[in-house]
Amino acid sequence: MKLILFGTGGLGKKAYSFFGGENIFCFCDNAVKKGEEKWLNGKKIICFNELVRMQHECIIIVCMGKKFWMEICEQCYKAGMENYLIYDILREQSETADELMERFRNKDKLDGLYKNCYKYLLDRCLFISCVHLSTTKLVNLTSL
Numbered sequence: 001m002k003l004i005l006f007g008t009g010g011l012g013k014k015a016y017s018f019f020g021g022e023n024i025f026c027f028c029d030n031a032v033k034k035g036e037e038k039w040l041n042g043k044k045i046i047c048f049n050e051l052v053r054m055q056h057e058c059i060i061i062v063c064m065g066k067k068f069w070m071e072i073c074e075q076c077y078k079a080g081m082e083n084y085l086i087y088d089i090l091r092e093q094s095e096t097a098d099e100l101m102e103r104f105r106n107k108d109k110l111d112g113l114y115k116n117c118y119k120y121l122l123d124r125c126l127f128i129s130c131v132h133l134s135t136t137k138l139v140n141l142t143s144l
Helices: 010-019 048-054 067-080 087-092 098-104 109-122 136-140
Strands: 002-006 024-028 039-042 043-046 058-062
Touching: 002 010, 002 039, 002 048, 010 039, 010 067, 010 087, 010 098, 024 048, 043 048, 058 087, 098 109
Parallel strands: 002 024, 002 058, 024 043
Antiparallel strands: 039 043
């Protein structure tokens, strides 16, 4: 499974170290414009539009501090993207990279990670201005 780390700052670099370069397909950063060639740790940094095109082929992990989560969630919503994970939330689950990679390979376990992420954000009212979860996902969250 391809991992794309959304963010090239401190948390993006930590996530790269945590998961290992062999598990990272590339990075994404809003500072990169279409057609630009930028690299970090030997991995290409893609623009957001390219991420949108690749969203069904990879697992997107948002690697930014809490103060940017809302902005990124809204950006993803406006682009029609629903499936992404947040690095800080994954790390709070105190799992190793190997355990997470195993969960990423199993669709049911991956869906569970998405639900946990959405539930975490909803519990903290971080989706108030951009509730973009589908009705199905919200119904499924009520059973958690």
